Amino acid sequence: MNNQLIGALDIGTYKTKFLISSIDDKNFIKIHSKKTVHTKGIKKGNITDIDKLIDIINSCVGQAEDEIKSEIEKIYVSLNSIRFNHCNLCQSRNIGSYEIHHDHDVQNMINNAVNIFYLTNKNQKIIHLLKSCFKLDKKHIVENPVKLKAHSLETELGIISVEKNFIENLNNVFEKCHLNVEKFIYSPFAxxxxxADQEEFEKGFVHLDFGHDKTSVAIFDKGNLIHSSILPVGSWHITSDISKAFNLNYNLAEKIKVDIGLVFNKDITNTNLKFKDKENNLVQLSEEMLKQVIQSRVDEILEMIEKEIQFSKIFNKGFIKIIISGGGSNLKGISNRIKNLLNCDVTFAKQSFPIKNTEFNIFSDYMVCLGVTKLVYFNFNKEILGFKKRNKGFFRKLYDIFS
Structure with a gap:
């Protein structure tokens, strides 16, 4: 794939971004073009107007292709919708003290797990299938069980799926855009x-991405994505609360949120803050009330995040670090608020692979697109790329479930 151009498309509620890149012989990512347009036709990751979404995708991709005077054959699309589901499924197989074979044992066990998932999730489409580890005889953990002898083999698989109709609607959109999508990718994963760097992957971390109207949580332990979730609240809700509480227009409420954040004076009783609206009129707000409005929404989001972290039980495994990203992570004081609530280290996301000749702040602006690019060029070693869903009769299904 060296020097071959690929496109990474990130469709968000607020903005749609497209990045064209290639990789050179030294494994450096080279950026050829990048474009951003305001999104229409999609909200919280759900399509609300197909025609508007088609126009936005055509505009974003078309502008980037025009810039390099070339059409992109392979496009990878990141998705961030509250309709995603992440579950873990344990699968085991009796070996009988024979050597473990890839096709007969490992691949067959993976395919059976996929079929069991689809038996109870008929309306879902698997986007990512991730393995955590292989275990022999219920106690010996190995990286690769092939050619080893054992009585039994088991593995825990992480399945990230989304509603089938959602994917079919997207396929319809891209077909009308005359674009060939190689793969859909889960945005929080990308x-x-x-x-994070390799050391953080091994130790474990929680990644929080504060988006426009969603917040994603992805939890890693020993290099494995053990839990993820997309929460239906984001930084836009803070702005909306300010706007409604003080009867302000959205732009002024956004400015107040950016300027103040969570940073307030210690003694704010009977203190007013002064701002000017777009007509240069003076607006005075109670600092105490503004603090209550902003902190109430932020604490609600953080409490939802805390529940996801507690569900993963990573606190019981010596978990140390939270990594934050997204536009909402720039809210003044939010890192300290997270640190105080969860009692752990909080850092901002950092670039973890080389980008060649970059002349703009591509990392923060095109983080998801770059994550997609990294997954394409440097496959995640825990992801299972090959699996099959088989159609079976009733008795064959029962055999697979209990074998």
Whole structure:
């Protein structure tokens, strides 16, 4: 794939971004073009107007292709919708003290797990299938079980799926855009892959991406994505709360949120803050009330995040670090708020792979696109790329479930 151009498309509620890149012989990523347009036709990751979405995708991709005077054959699309689901499924197989074979044992066990998932999730489409580890005889953990002898083999698989109709609607959109999508990629997975180095992957971390109207949580332990979730609240809700509480227009409310954040004076009783609207009129707000409005929404989001972290039980495994990204992570004081609530280290996402001749702040602006690019060029070693869903009769299904 060296020097071959690929496109990474990130469709967000607020902005749609497209990045064209290639990789050179020294494994450096070279950026050829990048474009951003305001999104229409999609909200919280759900399509609300197909025609508007088609126009936005055509505009974003078309502008980037025009810049390099070339059409992109392979496009990878990141998705961030509250309709995603992440579950873990344990699968085991009796070996009988024979050597473990890849096709007969490992691959067959993976395919059976996929079929069991689809038996109870008929309306879902698997986007990512991830393995955590292989275990022999219920106690010996190995990286690769092939050619080893054992009585039994088991593995835990992480399955990231989304509603089938959602994918079919997207396929319809891209077909009308005359674009060939190589793969759909789960956005929290892509941004997490980019945000941490190898040491952090091994030790474990939580990645929080504060988006416009969603917040994603991705939790890694020993290099494995053990839990993820997309919460239906984001930084836009803070702005909306300010706007409604003080009867302000959205732009002024956004400015107040950016200027103040969570940083307030210690003694704010009977203190007013002064701002000017777009007509240069003076607006005075109670600092105490503004603090209550902003902190209430932020604490609600953080409490939802805390529940996801507690569900993963990573606190019981010596978990240390939270990595934050997204536009909402720039809210003044939010890192300290997270640190105080969860009692752990909080850092901002950092670039974890080399980009060649970059002349703009591509990392923060195109983080998800770069994460997709990294997954394409440097496959995540825990992802299972080959699996099959088989159609079976009733008795064959029962055999697979209990074998």
């Amino acid at each position: 941004s997490s892959i980019l945000s």
